[in-house]
Amino acid sequence: MSTPTLSLTRPSERSRRLLLRALPAASVVAVITLWQLGGTVLANPQVLPGPLAAATAAWQLMQNGSLFADIAASLTRVIEGWLLALAIAIPLGGAMGRSEALRRVFGTLIELVRPIPPIAMVPIAILWFGIGWASQLFIVCYGAFFPMVIGIYDAFRNVDQLYEQAARSLGVHGVALFRRVVVMAALPTVISSMRIGLGLAFVSLVAAELIAASTGLGALIANSRVTFQTDQMLVGMITIGVVGFVLGWIMRRIEEYFLKWR
């Protein structure tokens, strides 16, 4: 401590903050350590391979490129299904938010279908669309659609009347009012609904791939189970966690960018 610096936070306060910021990394390290201990104690790599075994399996899957192919396949399906869901949810949710009649036509229907989880739709999706791209697209789209349509509908319904009154008194009506005021006021909730929808698209995709797919992270898990390659199964699971984490992080940065005025 040679240079005297004026600091508003006391040293104890600063170290407490540092400690708090280190906690997420520390908890991850702690779980990996426990996992290693558990693996060593159990000593049965078919039930619980240790982190080292999983890392080796991950390395092999990266070497032959199949892990990246699985990630790409899963991400492509997620994005496709999510975009399709968005293409329906934005106009429908927006229209419902602005029209009492449409709200009454679709509101109850949506609330009735919404509790059926994506996994319950898998058998009928296979019957309708066969095993493959179309079924997976349907399941992902289905999983992402409901939270998004409800969030977007809420966003448009709850636009502050005051903004609209202010705009009308400034001579801004109709399409211009919708574009310059209603859409802008609804945007924060619309974007967070999109983020939630993307997360659920990802979750539904894995459900779909577990049952009916040859590539993708869900398929990696399902196929590894059949061949008793538990280490690869863990790689699939962890990769899903990491990819989902990264997607969420990216969406939050996008959200911050668009909503910096808040």
Added chain:
Amino acid sequence: MRSSPFPTEATRARTAAPTGASTGGVAADLITLDDISIWYGEEQAGPVLSNVSLSAKGGEFICLVGPSGCGKSTLLKAIAGFTPIGRGSIRVLGVEVTGPGSDRGMVFQEFALFPWLTVEENVLFGDKASKGSAQERRERATHYLDLVGLTAYRGYRPAQLSGGMRQRVALARAWANQPTVLLMDEPFGALDARTRQELQETLLRIFTEERTLCFFVTHDTSEAVYLADRVIVMHARGASRHEVDVSLPRPRDRHADAVRLHVKDVDRLAWDAK
């Protein structure tokens, strides 16, 4: 019901007709309210505003005061076009009001700035304010931000400003769109006493420069007397109205006897009279 208010030396108070007869279309009137009544919901429940007639000329500053529920805000919202009129009509420059329009600017108690826009973008939001070249728009924004003393804050977002500053932006935004009449619904009601006085002075400075007809709703009688040429005291859903003319030169001294006498008069009409 009061048969007559208290005429004093300081005021020429007069009682408006309780059941409003039409004031008739004088050519110089910018706005005429012709025997308007307004209902919310069932007609049997009685009107929230009954038989109000009123007219105002360019360059007037009119304050509407009265106890809660007297209908002063409803009257303002009807002029703004937010509340449908049950009976009678409102005309601005001879054109009947059927909904909101940029001839009637509005300043809200809650400011109602668009938080996603900068201060300058808010000021230039209106249909008339946004006309012209980039150069003209910039000059227009500078002019109105100068009037409210916020030129240095043109790039800020509303969330970065204090309540008083936000309401200054709202004043600039309303004026920049050149309304025929400016409607203000308790605009300073949410501000602390000191900020309120500063804003009153800013408002009068713009008014003196632009001479736009102003309707200002408040429950603060001293604010009304400080600002207005005419104070309209409303009671019982507008069925009873009194007017107090305040023909004192501006700027007014809040503590001068003449001002205090007017406030006393308005207070008596607002709180004692039924």
